[in-house]
Amino acid sequence: MSTTQELIDVSERRSAHNYHPLPVVIHEAHGAWVTDVEGKRYLDCLSGYSSLNFGHSNPKIIGAAQEQLKNLTLTSRAFYHDQFATFCAGLGDLTGKDMILPMNTGAEAVETAVKVARKWGYEVKGVRPEQANIIVMEDNFHGRTTTIVSFSTDPDARDNFGPYTPGFRIVKYGSVEAIREAVDADTVAVLFEPIQGEAGVLVPPDGYLTQVRELCTAEGILMIADEIQSGLGRTGKTFACDHEGVVPDMYVLGKALGGGVVPVSAIAANKDILGVIKPGQHGSTFGGNPLACAVGNAVIEILNTGEFQARAAELGEVLHARLRELIGHGVVTVRGRGLWAGVDIDPSLASGRELSKALMARGVLAKDTHGSTIRLAPPIVISEEDLVWAVDQLADALASFRQS
Ligand SMILES: Cc1ncc(COP(=O)(O)O)c(C=O)c1O
Numbered sequence: 193m194s195t196t197q198e199l200i201d202v203s204e205r206r207s208a209h210n211y212h213p214l215p216v217v218i219h220e221a222h223g224a225w226v227t228d229v230e231g232k233r234y235l236d237c238l239s240g241y242s243s244l245n246f247g248h249s250n251p252k253i254i255g256a257a258q259e260q261l262k263n264l265t266l267t268s269r270a271f272y273h274d275q276f277a278t279f280c281a282g283l284g285d286l287t288g289k290d291m292i293l294p295m296n297t298g299a300e301a302v303e304t305a306v307k308v309a310r311k312w313g314y315e316v317k318g319v320r321p322e323q324a325n326i327i328v329m330e331d332n333f334h335g336r337t338t339t340i341v342s343f344s345t346d347p348d349a350r351d352n353f354g355p356y357t358p359g360f361r362i363v364k365y366g367s368v369e370a371i372r373e374a375v376d377a378d379t380v381a382v383l384f385e386p387i388q389g390e391a392g393v394l395v396p397p398d399g400y401l402t403q404v405r406e407l408c409t410a411e412g413i414l415m416i417a418d419e420i421q422s423g424l425g426r427t428g429k430t431f432a433c434d435h436e437g438v439v440p441d442m443y444v445l446g447k448a449l450g451g452g453v454v455p456v457s458a459i460a461a462n463k464d465i466l467g468v469i470k471p472g473q474h475g476s477t478f479g480g481n482p483l484a485c486a487v488g489n490a491v492i493e494i495l496n497t498g499e500f501q502a503r504a505a506e507l508g509e510v511l512h513a514r515l516r517e518l519i520g521h522g523v524v525t526v527r528g529r530g531l532w533a534g535v536d537i538d539p540s541l542a543s544g545r546e547l548s549k550a551l552m553a554r555g556v557l558a559k560d561t562h563g564s565t566i567r568l569a570p571p572i573v574i575s576e577e578d579l580v581w582a583v584d585q586l587a588d589a590l591a592s593f594r595q596s
Contacts, residue, residue, distance in 0.1 A: 195229045212545075214552050214559075221248035224574040226557065235582050237551075237558040237570045241389070242421045242532070244452040245504075246494055247573035253451035253490045260486035268477060275485035282492040286430065287443050287460035293469065294458045294480035294488075298420040298446035299335025301457035304474060305383065305416050305444045306339060308459065310359070311468045313380030317412060323378040327413075329365040333390030334383070334418055366396040368403040375407075381414035381442075382407075386432035389421035392565040393527050393534025401436040408441070414465065415440040420457070424448040425572055428505030428530030430495060435529065441465060451491045456484040504530040504572045507579055511568065514583040522590030532569045535586075539564040541593040550589035556582050 199217045217229045224247060226236050239245060246253060260275065267273045280292040293308070295301045306326060313324040328334075328343045341349050342356035350356075361379075363370035371382055386401060388394040408415035417440035422432035424445065429435055431443065442465065446457035459466070478484070494500060508530035515526040515533055525536040537547055544560025551558050551566075558566050570579065 199229065214548060214557065216552060216557065223247045223249070224571045224578060232555075234552065234555050234557045235570065235574070235578055237556055237568045237582055239569050239571045240452055241447060242424075242426050242569055243447040243450065244571050245425050245448040246451060246491065246500060247571040248452060250451060250494075250573070252494060253453055253487060256486050256490035257451075257453050257483065260483050264482045266478070266481050266483070269475060269480060273482045273485075275482045275489060276480055279480070279485035279488050279492070282489060282496075283445075283449075283458060283460060286492055286495060287445075288439065289443070289460040289466075290463040291466040292458050292460050293466060293474070294456070294484070295476050296455045296457055296478050296484070297335070298444075298457050299337045299340055300476060300479075301420065301444045301446050301459055302334040302340055302383075302418060303337055305381075305418075305442055305459050307474060308442070308461070308466060308469060309381035309383075309414050309416060311473075312414065312465050313378070315468050316464070317380060319378045319380060324380045325359050325361055325376070325378050326380060327361050327363055327371055327374050327382045329384050329388070330362055331365060331388055331391040331394070332362075332383075332385060333388070334385075334420075365391075365394065366400055368400060368407055371404065371407060375411050375413065379411065379413050381416050383416045383418065385418045385422060386435075387422045387427065387529060387532070389532075389567070390561060392536070392561050393532055393567055395527055395529060399436070401433055401438040405438045405440070414442060416442040416444060418444045420444055420446040422532075424491070424495060425500040425504050426530055426532050426569065428508050429501055432529065449488055449491055450484065451487045453487050454484050456488045456491075458488075500572045504532075507531050507572070507574065507576060510576055511579055511583065514580060515568075515586075518583070518587055518590065521587065522594055528568075531572055531574075532567075534561075534565055534567055536565050537590065541590065547586075547589060547593070550592065551585055554585040554589060556585045 196217045218226045219229045220227050227233050283292045310324045313319040330345050334340045339357040341353050343360035344350045361374045363374050417433050419431050442461040450456035527534045544564050544566050548560045560566050
């Protein structure tokens with residue numbers, strides 16, 4: 193039996209089946225390329241769901257982590273440490289916000305956003321006790337905690353995990369009218385993804401973000417942008433909201449903030465909002481730890497150069513132009529922004545999973561979502577040549593399905 197098969201067998205036997213991985217066992221990775229335990233190389237077109245925007249083993253990020261490992265990894269937040277101030281000030285400057293509340297995973301940051309919005313609602317806006325509601329979107333993906341799945345519309349994510357947390361109103365994504373109809377005096381926030389990643393890289397209609405901003409301002413409710421997947425360079429801007437020049441009241445960040453090294457997440461907001469949190473009211477043992485902050489500081493420095501944002505915009509043009517050429521040749525629709533694409537394929541040809549396997553056989557790792565959609569989000573360090581080669585492999589895989 194091959195090493196790959198042995199490792200897969202043990203993994204399947206000894207771990208919960210909460211994922212359905214492609215049959216590849218990765219051993220190492222650099223830049224946009226990964227190598228499996230058999231020595232076969234693949235081009236990574238998923239980037240840890242955008243956690244690896246700056247590439248596998250990015251030298252600057254790995255260097256910062258190695259330096260920090262020598263000095264200090266954890267203090268708990270009972271004490272200050274010397275990486276924390278730089279992280280909060282740096283991320284505050286990048287987001288244009290006064291304050292940061294660091295956590296670890298994306299879901300924790302979303303939970304934090306929900307808690308802060310409710311507390312702000314009761315203490316600043318003056319909504320009725322226990323009555324705060326938050327407007328969220330159909331087909332959202334914000335993580336896996338019980339509160340977050342309570343407002344998911346995906347049966348897989350939600351079913352049989354009740355009883356559910358109340359206080360959320362689900363409206364159609366992309367419709368500002370739907371939000372307007374759902375708002376009442378107890379609404380504290382609108383929580384949304386500026387591009388819905390897990391739903392298949394769904395880009396809302398032009399002007400939507402601007403209209404949501406205007407509505408939130410007019411109604412005195414918080415606009416909370418979950419930029420965990422869309423933010424930090426992926427779409428060709430620092431934040432996906434930047435495409436409409438819109439500034440939300442709160443950013444929710446994660447994934448790439450940890451440079452593909454450690455889980456780092458945070459919310460960013462001004463003092464009139466985040467100031468509602470006082471000692472003992474929220475926290476996490478590892479949130480804002482020295483290693484996380486050192487890695488985050490390297491990520492912030494990288495983003496401050498603007499190079500990755502520009503590169504994602506430039507390569508995104510190449511990616512989308514090449515993908516559009518495949519429409520009518522097995523591809524039905526292409527969506528996305530920057531180096532991020534959702535590609536719907538003709539369901540009569542193959543499922544997204546079958547296509548992902550065919551791509552894997554050709555040396556490209558991508559992931560299906562919702563039946564016949566695949567997502568492409570390579571590390572932004574990818575070369576143009578490799579990017580074009582990846583789309584060529586997609587064309588080839590689709591052609592093979594059309595012939596069979
Ligand atoms: C938009 C968005 N929010 C939240 C999350 C949850 O992040 P995590 O898996 O780190 O909890 C994800 C993960 O895919 C996401 O895409």
